[in-house]
Amino acid sequence: MDSKITNSILYLDNVSVSFDGFRALNALSFVIEPGELRAIIGPNGAGKTTMMDIITGKTRPDQGEVYFDGAIDLTRKDEAEIAQLGIGRKFQKPTVFESHTIWDNLELALNRKRGVFSTLFYRLTTEDKARIEHILETVRLTARKNDYAANLSHGQKQWLEIGMLLAQEPKLLLVDEPVAGMTDAETSETALLLKDIAKTRSVVVVEHDMGFIRDLGVKVTCLAEGSVLAEGSIDFVSNDPKVIENYLGR
Amino acid sequence: MITEFLLSRHEKKTLVVAALILLAAILVPLANLLAPEGSLLHVPDHLVPLMGKYLCYALLALALDLVWGYCGILSLGHGAFFALGGYAMGMYLMRQIGPRGVYANPLLPDFMVFLNWKELPWYWTGFNHFWFAGLMVLLVPGLLAFVFGWFAFRSRVTGVYLSIITQAMTYALLLAFFRNEMGFGGNNGLTDFKDILGANIQAPETRATLFAMTALLLALSLILSSAIVRSKYGKVLIGVRDAESRTRFLGYRVENMKLFIFTVSAMMAGIAGALYVPQVGIINPGEFAPANSIEVVIWTAVGGRGTLIGPIIGAILVNFGKTIFTAAFPEFWLFALGALFIATTLFLPKGIVGTVMQGSKARAERQKAVAAEKGRTAAQPSQGAAAHETQAAE
Amino acid sequence: MIRARSRPSLFSPVRWRLAAACRLFVLALVLTAACGFSPAAAQEALRPLVNALGTGGFPERAEAVKALAATGDPKVPEILTYLNDGELYAPKAGGAVYRIASGNTVIDPLTGAPVEGVAAGGLQKIRLNNTLRGAITTAMSQLTLLSPDRDKRFSAAQDILKSADPAQLALVDGALAQEKDNAIKGLLGAARAVMVLRSDHSVEEKKAAIETVAARGNRDALTILTTALAGAPADLVPVIEGKIEGIERQMALWDVAQNIWYGLSLGSVLLLAAIGLAITFGVMGVINMAHGEMVMLGAYTTYVVQQAVATYAPALSTYGLAIAVPTAFLVTGLIGVAIERGIIRFLYGRPLETLLATWGLSLILQQAIRSIFGPTNRQVDNPPWMSGTVDVGGLAVTWNRLWIIVFSIAVFFALLTLLKRSRLGLQMRAVTQNRRMASSMGIRTPYVDALTFGLGSGIAGMAGVALSQIDNVSPNLGQNYIIDSFMVVVFGGVGNLWGTLVGALSLGIANKFLEPYAGAVLGKILILVLIILFIQRRPRGLFALKGRAIEQ
Structure with missing residues (x-):
């Protein structure tokens, strides 16, 4: 097998998908190294969300290869399987279980056996309890652990969702617009949190906020019309004439 | 593990309702059999099966609530599972008639003799044993739900699409059971039952026992349902209801989650049907009518879906209303039922229990807020006083 | 028991027709006789032949009937009719034949004059068997x-x-x-x-x-x-065999054609019933369980219009149906607008609640119609241009079915044009695709919602007009179509009118092709099961929209 595949955490090659004649992804290829934090930018309709749909098994590509963790072909697996393999996904619109408490949200996200009967007879162990409390600390929601998630502010929901991803203990996190609707202070705290997370796992962040991406200070991939337009450091990408033309504007 | 599971923390109101139902299981038969006629405590004979019927409906509504209220699957075909359970019990009761039928055939039920059938169809074998019929009461609806759900949930048929195909399912069964060739008595269904487990089915003692059994099974089902919905699995179900894709991306197999609760719920509906048939004395294809299944939905909605006691209260209230109404103004019952559908969806989307719970929760929160406010105002004057003092000291 | 059994056979169609034909013929003959056509001499020449009817066994009598017919005398059918009706009597020993029509008056079968001196009690009825009846039939045909x-x-x-x-x-x-x-x-x-x-x-x-x-x-x-x-x-054997094979092949083809015709006919009915649903469910995403009742109201509107026309403008009665179509559209359309404003607009985005509320509404509408018009069927007449059959080769095409097919196709294309070409259609599509954007561009979305729902309901009402021609107009009319209509829309693919067309026609045809093998009920069950399985394979129907938009 290609060493590029075996050495990567995520490997996309020549991936295309169309909806009713509209080509959402057009021969998209890129590679994420283990432990890497990658930012993805691009105009609306560039295929960012479709790319995430394909990685997480929500959409099947028309053609192309998608490999995870060196050898696992993701195009043959569904969402649950892929999540169990260790890919976590945060949606653009924060999606948490609104009628559960914050504690329950995290308990559900914990990386434990997820079958019907294992959940039916599940008892909260001290180990799990400690783990949840640790995550609560990380996402700063300890004080609100018994509140319903519906009552959280927008930013807090984003953080809870990130917390849920952490509870899932994924090898790769896909984070879609984590700072949309956040205050500046929250945004920079989120950047810190993501950098912290990236110490132990790979993270792919899709974001429009250039300031936030500059805060992250990592390799940037710019997508447009379903394929990679440019890749490199933020300064390199933001000076690329094609990127300026397509995305940033003059 | 099972007992631990069943005895795990329940909500207080669930336990109270379960206790009330158990109390009824004891008191109603006693008041019927022992209290002298004419006394205030006496429950007349005709009321016992009527109340038993309400409890069967309550069990059916509870079963529906498990899938609709907790998992967001609006089944418009739960009447089919109820009817299948009923038919399984009806087949047992038919075989108990034996040579006492009009045609006095020791083996074949009357309608088969009438249709000139010579042999008992293979699927009627075994139904002369109560244990076998009891098993079928669980297995037949369970299996149908499992197969149906396996296909539907795997291919992610959700929302109204699922509702429509569950309705089509019960409609197809309705058409099928109307056919004489099916061997379930066609149009007339199964009736003229004589006895159950050797006891005369018409006797007050039998009816009182049937009522007690119904109440007992309802209470047990309530406790079982409570254990299910309060487990981590139950929380996953609510997750599926509120944010299905989030559940999936957390690694849960949503189709398996749905399939399990759908099958359990269908079995529960089957039990309700099996208890219903000996108490009303007949089962016919009319029970498969789509309208019946939708009516169950409205009981659940009125009582409050997503609460366990809501459907029980809703089923009893609506059916009690139906009894009163159809006796007093039979012409207007459909108007009333129709209006109930509209009013519930428009003005009481959480149902009675849901609205009351919301009210009490809001009150509790207000009290909490008031208490916190009080705490602050209690602290403030001292601060103010302290400030005053410092000011005064200056 | 035996008597009771034999009785209905007296009215069996063939014999009844024969008797009716005889009577008509007799009437015609009596008229010609009145004109003085039948000279007495010719009558007397018949007498020995008539008298022969009373002698011998059945075969002899059959011969006598043939002999009578061979004369070609116009009086013969009359005599044969009497014989067929059991009005001819003869003495036990044979001899003259008399007629006893009613009471005990013995009359001469040829002249019709009463016969004196013959007691009815001494006569025996000339009995018939099937051979004799056959002989009479043939003889009558010959003469006619x-x-x-x-x-x-x-x-x-x-x-x-x-x-x-x-x-x-x-x-x-x-x-x-x-x-x-x-x-x-x-x-x-x-x-x-x-x-x-x-x-x-x-x-x-x-x-x-x-x-x-x-x-x-x-x-x-x-x-x-x-x-x-x-x-x-x-x-000759190979010639005949070849012909038989040819005819069988030809008939098989006609059978297929007939099935397709029946299927198209059923499909057009389904299309009419489903097309309004395709608007409310497919375009607006509203589950209207009262859709069937809109159809039912359309049928009752037809009934009322027909009654009104018959009372106030009998001259227009041929066009009653043509008046009923726009009336039904308006009536049900307005009711639809009222439903949207009164109930549905509060429930947008909550499809399951809409389903329940509209179901409640359907109960109310059914009971209202039952209270006003009674629970029994109402008679809606076919206008002359919609009755009768025309044979096309081996096909029997009924006019009403043909008109309904034409009507449903016309409604379909009218609707398609409305959605594609008109301003309202554009606004409808805009609102369904992005409500907020549409409203910020100045489209009055509540107004469009109400009109869309009214349009869907109005089309249901027109479907009711068509259905009143082929189905019973009863309060339950709509119930029979609602599940089928949903199946059509879901099968065809939501939000696509062409899908509805293809869905309706293919379900109709599939149903009619299954029927001969499985029977009507089992065929229907099979179709339901097949659709359920199909939806599992393609949850969004035959002509599904793909992409991100449909996920929301």
Whole structure:
């Protein structure tokens, strides 16, 4: 097998998908190294969300290869399987279980056996309890652990969702617009949190906020019309004439 | 593990309702059999099966609530599972008639003799044993739900699409059971039952026992349902209801989650049907009518879906209303039922229990807020006083 | 028991028709007799033949009937009718034949004058058996073959073809020589051919006869040829076999065509019922369980319009249906707008609640109609231009079905044009795709919602007008169509009118093709099961929209 595949955490090659004649992804290829934090930018309709749909098994590509963790072909697996393999996904619109408490949200996200009967007879162990409390600390929601998630502010929901991803203990996190609707202070705290997370796992962040991406200070991939337009450091990408033309504007 | 599971923390109101139902299981038969006629405590004979019927409906509504209220699957075909359970019990009761039928055939039920059938169809074998019929009461609806759900949930048929195909399912069964060739008595269904487990089915003692059994099974089902919905699995179900894709991306197999609760719920509906048939004395294809299944939905909605006691209260209230109404103004019952559908969806989307719970929760929160406010105002004057003092000291 | 059994057979269709034909004929004859056509002398010449009816066993009497018929006397059918009706009596020993019509008056069957001195008690009814009845039928046909009335000759020719007794060959030849009408000629020709086949004519003549029979190409021809095959000479066998095969192939084709026709007819009904639903469910995403009741209201509107027209403007009664179409559209459309404003607008985005509320509404509407019009069926008449059948080859095409197909296609394309070309259509599509954007661009979304729902309901009302022509107009009318309509929309793919068209027609045709093998009920169950399985394979129907937009 290609060493590029075996050495990567995520490997996309020549991936295309169309909806009713509209080509959402057009021969998209890129590679994420283990432990890497990658930012993805691009105009609306560039295929960012479709790319995430394909990685997480929500959409099947028309053609192309998608490999995870060196050898696992993701195009043959569904969402649950892929999540169990260790890919976590945060949606653009924060999606948490609104009628559960914050504690329950995290308990559900914990990386434990997820079958019907294992959940039916599940008892909260001290180990799990400690783990949840640790995550609560990380996402700063300890004080609100018994509140319903519906009552959280927008930013807090984003953080809870990130917390849920952490509870899932994924090898790769896909984070879609984590700072949309956040205050500046929250945004920079989120950047810190993501950098912290990236110490132990790979993270792919899709974001429009250039300031936030500059805060992250990592390799940037710019997508447009379903394929990679440019890749490199933020300064390199933001000076690329094609990127300026397509995305940033003059 | 099972007992631990069943005895795990329940909500207080669930336990109270379960206790009330158990109390009824004891008191109603006693008041019927022992209290002298004419006394205030006496429950007349005709009321016992009527109340038993309400409890069967309550069990059916509870079963529906498990899938609709907790998992967001609006089944418009739960009447089919109820009817299948009923038919399984009806087949047992038919075989108990034996040579006492009009045609006095020791083996074949009357309608088969009438249709000139010579042999008992293979699927009627075994139904002369109560244990076998009891098993079928669980297995037949369970299996149908499992197969149906396996296909539907795997291919992610959700929302109204699922509702429509569950309705089509019960409609197809309705058409099928109307056919004489099916061997379930066609149009007339199964009736003229004589006895159950050797006891005369018409006797007050039998009816009182049937009522007690119904109440007992309802209470047990309530406790079982409570254990299910309060487990981590139950929380996953609510997750599926509120944010299905989030559940999936957390690694849960949503189709398996749905399939399990759908099958359990269908079995529960089957039990309700099996208890219903000996108490009303007949089962016919009319029970498969789509309208019946939708009516169950409205009981659940009125009582409050997503609460366990809501459907029980809703089923009893609506059916009690139906009894009163159809006796007093039979012409207007459909108007009333129709209006109930509209009013519930428009003005009481959480149902009675849901609205009351919301009210009490809001009150509790207000009290909490008031208490916190009080705490602050209690602290403030001292601060103010302290400030005053410092000011005064200056 | 036996008596009770035998009674209905007296009214069995064939005999009833025969009796009716006889009576008509008698009436005609009585009229001609009144004109002084039948001289007494000729009557008296008949008498020995009439008297022969009373003697001997059944075979002898049958001969007597034949002899009577052979005279061709116009009085004969009258006599035969009396015989057929059991009004002729004879003494036990035989001899003169009398008629006892009513009471105990004995009359002369030929003159109709009362006969003195013969006691009714001494007479015995001349009994009939099937041979004798057959002889009477044939005799009557022979006589009527020459009748001046075209319809009578036609039915006589049909009768002759049915019996096709070679003994009547001469009679048929005679009739053929005189006949001008082509349809009757065809029948007689066929009858002649069959007779030739059954007689001992030459092989050449028989071959020609086989051609003539085979040219008819229907089931009767098949039966004739199959019977002929049994007694055919060796060199005719392959000819007949070839013809039989040809007819069978042809009939199989016509059967397929007939099934397709029935399927199209059912499909067009489904299309009419589903198309309004395709608007409310497909375009707006609203589950309207009261849709069937809109259809029902349309049918009742037709009834009311028809009654009103009959009372106030009887001259227009032929066009009652044409008036009912726009009326039903308006009535149900307005009710639809009222429902949208009163209930549905509070429930957007909550499809399951909409389902329940509209179900409640359907209960109320059904009960309201039941309270106003009663629970029984109402009679809605077919206008003359919608009644009757036309034969197209081996197809029987009923006019009302044909009109409904035309109507449903017309409604479909009108709707398609409305959605694609009109301003309202554009606004509707805009609102369904992005409500907030549409409203910020100045489209009054509540207004569009109400109109869209009204449009869907109005189309349902028009469907009701069509259904009133082929189905019972009762409060339950809508219930019979609601599940099927949903199946059509879901099968065809939500939000796509073409899908609804294809869905309706293919479900209709599939249903009619399954019916012969599985029976009507089982066929329907099979269709339901197939759709359920299909939805599992393609949860979004035949013509599904793909992409991100539909996920929301």
